[in-house]
Amino acid sequence: MSVPYASLTPQQVATEYAAVSAEFESLKEKHLKLDMSRGKPGKEQLDLVSDLLTTLQTPADCVVDGLDVRNYGEVGGIPAAKRLFAEILGCRSEECFIGGNASLTLMYDTIAKAYTNGLLHSPRPWGKEDVVKFLCPSPGYDRHFKVSQSFGMELITVPMTAAGPDMDLVEDLIRDPAVKGMWCVPKYSNPDGIVYSDETIRRIAGMKPAAPDFALMWDNAYCIHEFEGPFVPFDDILTLCREAGNPDMVYEYASTSKVTFPGAGVSVMATSEANLAYLLRLIGFQTISYDKVNQLRHVKYLKDKAHTLELMRKHAAILGPKFRCVLDTLEREIAPLGIAQWQKPKGGYFVSVNTAPGLAKRTLELCKEAGVVMTPAGATFPYGKDPRDSNIRIAPSLPPVEELKAAMDVFCTCLKLAALEQAAG
Amino acid sequence: MSVPYASLTPQQVATEYAAVSAEFESLKEKHLKLDMSRGKPGKEQLDLVSDLLTTLQTPADCVVDGLDVRNYGEVGGIPAAKRLFAEILGCRSEECFIGGNASLTLMYDTIAKAYTNGLLHSPRPWGKEDVVKFLCPSPGYDRHFKVSQSFGMELITVPMTAAGPDMDLVEDLIRDPAVKGMWCVPKYSNPDGIVYSDETIRRIAGMKPAAPDFALMWDNAYCIHEFEGPFVPFDDILTLCREAGNPDMVYEYASTSKVTFPGAGVSVMATSEANLAYLLRLIGFQTISYDKVNQLRHVKYLKDKAHTLELMRKHAAILGPKFRCVLDTLEREIAPLGIAQWQKPKGGYFVSVNTAPGLAKRTLELCKEAGVVMTPAGATFPYGKDPRDSNIRIAPSLPPVEELKAAMDVFCTCLKLAALEQAAG
Numbered sequence: 001m002s003v004p005y006a007s008l009t010p011q012q013v014a015t016e017y018a019a020v021s022a023e024f025e026s027l028k029e030k031h032l033k034l035d036m037s038r039g040k041p042g043k044e045q046l047d048l049v050s051d052l053l054t055t056l057q058t059p060a061d062c063v064v065d066g067l068d069v070r071n072y073g074e075v076g077g078i079p080a081a082k083r084l085f086a087e088i089l090g091c092r093s094e095e096c097f098i099g100g101n102a103s104l105t106l107m108y109d110t111i112a113k114a115y116t117n118g119l120l121h122s123p124r125p126w127g128k129e130d131v132v133k134f135l136c137p138s139p140g141y142d143r144h145f146k147v148s149q150s151f152g153m154e155l156i157t158v159p160m161t162a163a164g165p166d167m168d169l170v171e172d173l174i175r176d177p178a179v180k181g182m183w184c185v186p187k188y189s190n191p192d193g194i195v196y197s198d199e200t201i202r203r204i205a206g207m208k209p210a211a212p213d214f215a216l217m218w219d220n221a222y223c224i225h226e227f228e229g230p231f232v233p234f235d236d237i238l239t240l241c242r243e244a245g246n247p248d249m250v251y252e253y254a255s256t257s258k259v260t261f262p263g264a265g266v267s268v269m270a271t272s273e274a275n276l277a278y279l280l281r282l283i284g285f286q287t288i289s290y291d292k293v294n295q296l297r298h299v300k301y302l303k304d305k306a307h308t309l310e311l312m313r314k315h316a317a318i319l320g321p322k323f324r325c326v327l328d329t330l331e332r333e334i335a336p337l338g339i340a341q342w343q344k345p346k347g348g349y350f351v352s353v354n355t356a357p358g359l360a361k362r363t364l365e366l367c368k369e370a371g372v373v374m375t376p377a378g379a380t381f382p383y384g385k386d387p388r389d390s391n392i393r394i395a396p397s398l399p400p401v402e403e404l405k406a407a408m409d410v411f412c413t414c415l416k417l418a419a420l421e422q423a424a425g
Numbered sequence: 426m427s428v429p430y431a432s433l434t435p436q437q438v439a440t441e442y443a444a445v446s447a448e449f450e451s452l453k454e455k456h457l458k459l460d461m462s463r464g465k466p467g468k469e470q471l472d473l474v475s476d477l478l479t480t481l482q483t484p485a486d487c488v489v490d491g492l493d494v495r496n497y498g499e500v501g502g503i504p505a506a507k508r509l510f511a512e513i514l515g516c517r518s519e520e521c522f523i524g525g526n527a528s529l530t531l532m533y534d535t536i537a538k539a540y541t542n543g544l545l546h547s548p549r550p551w552g553k554e555d556v557v558k559f560l561c562p563s564p565g566y567d568r569h570f571k572v573s574q575s576f577g578m579e580l581i582t583v584p585m586t587a588a589g590p591d592m593d594l595v596e597d598l599i600r601d602p603a604v605k606g607m608w609c610v611p612k613y614s615n616p617d618g619i620v621y622s623d624e625t626i627r628r629i630a631g632m633k634p635a636a637p638d639f640a641l642m643w644d645n646a647y648c649i650h651e652f653e654g655p656f657v658p659f660d661d662i663l664t665l666c667r668e669a670g671n672p673d674m675v676y677e678y679a680s681t682s683k684v685t686f687p688g689a690g691v692s693v694m695a696t697s698e699a700n701l702a703y704l705l706r707l708i709g710f711q712t713i714s715y716d717k718v719n720q721l722r723h724v725k726y727l728k729d730k731a732h733t734l735e736l737m738r739k740h741a742a743i744l745g746p747k748f749r750c751v752l753d754t755l756e757r758e759i760a761p762l763g764i765a766q767w768q769k770p771k772g773g774y775f776v777s778v779n780t781a782p783g784l785a786k787r788t789l790e791l792c793k794e795a796g797v798v799m800t801p802a803g804a805t806f807p808y809g810k811d812p813r814d815s816n817i818r819i820a821p822s823l824p825p826v827e828e829l830k831a832a833m834d835v836f837c838t839c840l841k842l843a844a845l846e847q848a849a850g
Contacts, residue, residue, distance in 0.1 A: 038497065046495045047484050053718075057479050059472050070471045070686040072463065100525050101716040108711040116540050116552065127541065127552045143710075150710040151541055261495040264718035285568075285575040286533040291526040291716065293478075293689035362678055 004338035005419050017420040022369065023413050025050045026154035032371035034407040039190075039349035041222060041262055041399040044318050048311070052301045062301075067268075069292035076276070076283055077268075081295040085207050085268040087305045088224060090236035097272045097279070100290045103255040103267035107217060108147050110251055110269070113282050114180070114215065115151050120248055120278040122213040126151070126180060135173060136167035139352055139380035139391045141190040144183040144219065155382035160189065162343070167203045174209035181215035187234055188222035191352035191380055191393035193345020195232065205240035207249070216241070218252040224312050225258060226347040227319040228281060231309050233354035239271060247272045256298055258349065259311065266298045322396040325404050333412040339419040350393050354378070357388040359418045364392065366414035372407045429763035430844050432815070442845040448838050449795065452771035457796035463825040464615075464774035466687055469743050473736070477726045481688040482784045484755060486725075487718065494717035500709055501701070503694075506720040510693040511609045520695045522704070525715045528680040528692035531640060533572050535676055535694070536740045538707050539605070539640065540576050545673055545703040547638040551576070551605060560598060560607035562590035564777055564805030564816045566615040569608040569644065580807035583607075585614065589621035592628045599634035602804020606640035611661055613647035616777035616805050616818040620657065630665035632674070641666070643677040647735050649684060651772040652744040655682060656734050663695060673699045681723055683735065683774065747821040751776050752830050758837035763842040776819040777805070784843045785814045791839035797832045 020190040077098025086093035115127040186196040256265035338357040375393040378386040492592035501524025511518040540552040635681040765780040785802040800818040803811040
């Protein structure tokens with residue numbers, strides 16, 4: 001049936017329920033085992049970048065700007081990598097700190113240092129505060145929220161709009177000096193795939209938080225990750241914050257996890273030179289340097305922004321069909337029924353489905369029964385609790401298209417079944 | 426003159442002072458620029474392991490035990506790397522956590538988590554304690570002490586003996602529940618090159634600290650790093666602690682920083698499975714995984730303990746002559762004068778000279794004037810303050826032997842000059 005479920009008579013609900021149940025049972029018999037739980041690139045994407053493995057072959061290859069990257073030193077990263085990331089992010093290379101294989105680690109470490117030592121403008125370490133609150137635009141990235149939670153912060157949910165976080169609410173909340181920061185994924189937000197509007201970004205950069213050490217955690221994870229259409233330029237958040245009189249408010253993060261190898265890429269933190277000078281003193285206790293050989297491998301392989309964007313187009317050629325499969329299936333199977341809504345992102349790694357209230361958990365339970373594992377319901381909200389039990393994050397990057405089709409059939413059937421169960425009361 | 430300076434008459438001191446001063450002036454005219462400040466391997470050592478760069482070349486090379494190391498996952502490290510390090514350390518692979526390129530980072534992170542979350546048996550996070558004290562056998566490794574210092578700990582100096590830390594004092598100090606741990610480099614200690622005696626290690630493993638979450642920070646940095654003579658086996662500290670009823674007391678660290686590339690090796694933390702289970706939950710907030718591609722690179726390159734020890738013999742062939750140059754020069758130039766003493770290590774990365782009290786700072790000042798940079802005086806003691814102003818750490822690994830000879834001439838001349846200045850009052 002392809003009419004809104006809300007318009008069905010009880011008799012029609014019963015008929016449809018019987019039909020969808022039968023479909024569900026037949027899907028179960030396929031004994032599928034599909035994983036769409038995380039934004040993992042697929043094997044075809046990993047194979048794209050195999051030349052990275054052999055970019056450095058000899059001792060001479062390991063010298064750049066007169067620096068032998070094999071030995072100790074250069075805690076802030078090699079200048080060549082700073083230049084590459086500065087070009088991609090639109091900031092200055094002096095504002096870049098090059099880390100190891102995970103930007104998540106750089107984010108965690110920034111918060112950890114805020115707790116044990118304080119940030120540049122902290123009156124005291126956050127660990128000495130009675131309470132620390134953090135703004136969590138939701139649905140959002142579970143790992144962000146869990147970093148905050150692991151330090152015992154109080155997480156405050158801020159609803160996402162189609163233009164980014166609800167800024168009226170944000171501007172109200174930051175008048176509380178216990179609110180020490182906010183998590184943001186400004187381009188192709190995780191999971192909605194929303195690009196923050198210029199207006200939203202201008203308001204964020206111009207915030208006047210009561211906390212002098214408010215940390216705008218700007219995770220630009222998908223800054224060059226279009227899977228549909230041309231590269232969408234973005235403004236440099238460091239410049240915007242500086243111009244708005246907030247030079248030390250923002251910490252921007254990115255990585256090559258979804259450019260080269262997810263487990264073996266290079267990460268970057270961009271922040272004001274004053275913040276960097278402060279943090280470098282603390283990072284100097286933690287390490288002598290991150291892996292500079294891998295930094296140089298990436299510089300030689302990616303070369304510059306233009307060359308990196310070429311590579312991203314090859315990723316897009318692999319990812320595009322997968323996302324189109326998800327969006328087309330949703331459009332065909334679910335849109336007419338009026339039981340869910342979703343954005344139609346052009347980049348990032350997720351499609352985020354908002355079901356009618358109360359359907360998310362049940363839908364994913366049914367998916368699991370039929371052999372399809374998705375990100376747990378609620379994961380995209382603070383404390384893993386979605387107040388409307390509505391958001392479901394679909395991660396289509398890992399399975400080949402054929403498997404994805406099968407998984408989406410399961411998903412749509414399960415969502416319908418959950419809606420019909422609810423309608424049947 | 427080759428007699429003890431203490432036996433010289435004032436007239437003889439004046440004569441010798443004039444002679445050594447003249448020598449110092451002539452050395453200054455050479456305008457040397459030599460760095461012996463850190464335990465950096467030399468270029469010849471780095472070139473030894475160039476094949477590591479091309480160990481993995483194809484997608485198929487990146488799969489081990491059915492695991493594609495290029496993608497996300499396996500936060501504890503790849504099983505093959507756990508097996509390699511377990512064989513080297515003598516522990517079980519289930520007790521190994523494989524990290525990134527720096528064991529220092531694993532140590533720092535362990536302490537950081539103790540502060541923000543507590544360790545397995547902590548009554549509360551260390552950050553909530555009024556005071557945290559840490560035992561620092563000295564002379565010791567400045568970076569250990571600085572980790573402690575960066576968290577605001579109170580550092581307690583424990584004198585080193587030729588058999589390791591003064592255990593009578595240690596056993597007394599750990600009756601204070603505020604004493605939360607101790608830094609140890611058990612084999613070829615930094616800087617003395619002392620190997621802890623079996624008796625010392627037995628007493629350490631059997632300690633009964635008042636703090637239930639006492640952390641024995643066991644930095645086995647030089648566990649396979651002989652530069653003279655055969656490999657010296659060592660007992661597994663995890664087993665010793667377990668047998669002594671302290672299964673969760675010890676955290677052991679090692680890395681390939683001085684086996685392959687100092688800036689791009691692989692690190693390991695070995696600790697009880699109970700500790701690992703606890704820490705993995707916290708590490709899971711910090712990262713999705715460390716660089717598993719580099720872990721596999723190392724596994725394929727190093728193969729096993731026997732093959733790794735073969736490589737270490739090649740390092741020894743390069744390092745041995747450098748250490749012999751240092752020790753022979755000291756023996757010839759300084760020993761007869763009675764103004765300093767030193768161990769004669771057979772492994773590790775340093776020679777540690779203990780001058781007569783009050784000579785270290787002045788000696789290094791003079792070295793600097795003559796173009797030779799050494800580890801700053803005092804660095805090997807808590808807070809960078811050597812109470813006797815006596816300990817000087819010589820790091821002979823980086824310069825080629827010819828440069829080292831020149832640097833040692835400078836060092837001996839400067840030490841003599843400092844002693845004669847003091848004798849002249």
